[in-house]
Every structure is written in structure tokens, then in C-alpha cells.
Amino acid sequence: GQQLNQSPQSMFIQEGEDVSMNCTSSSIFNTWLWYKQDPGEGPVLLIALYKAGELTSNGRLTAQFGITRKDSFLNISASIPSDVGIYFCAGQRRDDKIIFGKGTRLHILP
Amino acid sequence: DGGITQSPKYLFRKEGQNVTLSCEQNLNHDAMYWYRQDPGQGLRLIYYSQIVNDFQKGDIAEGYSVSREKKESFPLTVTSAQKNPTAFYLCASSRGTTIIYNEQFFGPGTRLTVL
Numbered sequence: 001g002q003q004l005n006q007s008p009q010s011m012f013i014q015e016g017e018d019v020s021m022n023c024t025s026s027s028i029f030n031t032w033l034w035y036k037q038d039p040g041e042g043p044v045l046l047i048a049l050y051k052a053g054e055l056t057s058n059g060r061l062t063a064q065f066g067i068t069r070k071d072s073f074l075n076i077s078a079s080i081p082s083d084v085g086i087y088f089c090a091g092q093r094r095d096d097k098i099i100f101g102k103g104t105r106l107h108i109l110p
Numbered sequence: 111d112g113g114i115t116q117s118p119k120y121l122f123r124k125e126g127q128n129v130t131l132s133c134e135q136n137l138n139h140d141a142m143y144w145y146r147q148d149p150g151q152g153l154r155l156i157y158y159s160q161i162v163n164d165f166q167k168g169d170i171a172e173g174y175s176v177s178r179e180k181k182e183s184f185p186l187t188v189t190s191a192q193k194n195p196t197a198f199y200l201c202a203s204s205r206g207t208t209i210i211y212n213e214q215f216f217g218p219g220t221r222l223t224v225l
Contacts, residue, residue, distance in 0.1 A: 004152075006152075030209050031209055031212060033213060033214070035216075040198075040219070040221070041218055041219065042114075042116075042200050042202075042216030042217050042218050042219050043153075043200070043216045044216070045213055045214070045215065048213050050209060050210060088152065088153070090214075092209065092212055096207045096208060096212070098155075098212065098214065100145075100152040100153040101152055102150070102151060102152040103152060
């Protein structure tokens with residue numbers, strides 16, 4: 001089935017650095033969702049976006065719904081050790097089906 | 111506390127045996143979902159249910175079966191017909207499937223290993 005293009009696949013950063021990741025598709029989406037998954041656990045919803053151009057923050061996290069409705073971005077500012085994990089984007093298509101990206105694995109170097 | 115529970119956390123089965131994974135939610139959500147996650151992969155939809163007594167196949171339904179007899183419960187059976195059943199299985203629920211009600215909340219997952 002169709003999947004979103006999420007990049008980068010993995011990131012190695014220093015503690016305190018800012019992080020950016022994105023998801024793109026050739027299809028238009030009505031909703032963008034960003035999740036974080038810790039090892040061996042289920043994903044936890046971080047941010048939900050419902051309108052093109054919408055910019056939403058949740059603490060140090062900021063996500064944007066792209067104007068074209070075909071992409072979304074997640075930024076993490078001043079990374080800390082507990083930010084380690086896999087970040088997934090998910091988009092809901094016009095037929096209400098939700099598609100998940102393959103995830104961005106974030107590693108933080110001490 | 112409202113949430114989604116999955117049991118057991120780890121499950122081992124011999125090849126050729128059917129196994130049922132439990133998923134319960136007390137969020138009063140109408141929709142429930144089952145996903146499969148393999149290493150380095152995203153989430154692939156197995157089955158979903160929008161309402162009690164109704165369910166639909168997802169992208170990889172072959173070798174799996176589900177039931178939705180109660181709003182709170184959506185068990186998944188991994189049958190012997192599933193060629194490669196070893197994986198991490200995630201259950202999720204949402205208030206509905208249309209915009210704003212479509213935020214999915216996940217359980218902690220069940221790791222199934224077939225020996």
C-alpha cells in the first residue's frame with residue numbers, strides 16, 4: 001500500500017541541538033499526525049494538524065501542515081536525552097484512510 | 111485511568127498454532143485498529159473496525175482474523191496461514207474515522223515470536 005516518504009531515516013545529534021524531520025507524499029492529506037515511539041512501546045501522539053498552513057507547538061516540539069497539503073514538518077528544539085526514539089508521521093487521506101511513514105530514528109550523543 | 115491495554119506483552123508460540131492477541135479500551139471509542147510493525151518499518155494496517163459487529167480488511171489481512179462483539183474489545187487471531195507471524199503487534203482506537211475524531215491512541219503492543 002501507499003506510504004509516506006519520511007526523512008531522514010535516522011539522525012545522530014548532540015544534546016542541545018535542534019532537530020528537523022519531514023514527511024512528503026504525492027497525495028493530498030486532510031490531517032497530519034506526529035507520534036513518538038519508545039523502544040518496545042506503542043506510539044504516543046505528539047501533535048495533530050488539521051488545516052493547511054497550521055503551525056502547532058507542544059512544549060519544545062513544533063509541527064506544521066504544509067500549504068500544499070502534501071507535506072508536514074516536525075521540529076524539536078534544544079534536544080534532551082529523553083527525546084531519543086522513533087518519530088512517525090501519519091496522514092489521513094480524503095477517503096479517511098490513515099497512512100504511516102516509516103519513521104525517523106533519533107539518537108542523541110552524550 | 112482511560113486507556114488501551116494489550117495482553118500479553120510477550121507471546122511465544124510454536125509454528126502452526128493459532129494465537130489470539132487481546133486488545134481492550136475504556137475510552138468509549140467507536141473505532142479500533144490492529145497494526146503490525148517489523149524492524150525498520152512503519153505501521154501496516156491489518157484490520158480495523160468502525161463500529162461494533164463490523165470490521166474491514168486492511169493492507170495485510172491475509173492470515174489474520176478479528177471479531178468486534180463488544181465496543182471495548184477487538185481481539186486479533188494470528189492463524190497458521192500467516193507465513194511470517196513474528197512481529198510487534200499494536201492495537202489502537204479513535205473516537206471515529208473522520209477529521210478531528212481520527213486521532214489514534216495506541217496500546218503498549220504485544221511482541222509475538224513464533225518458534
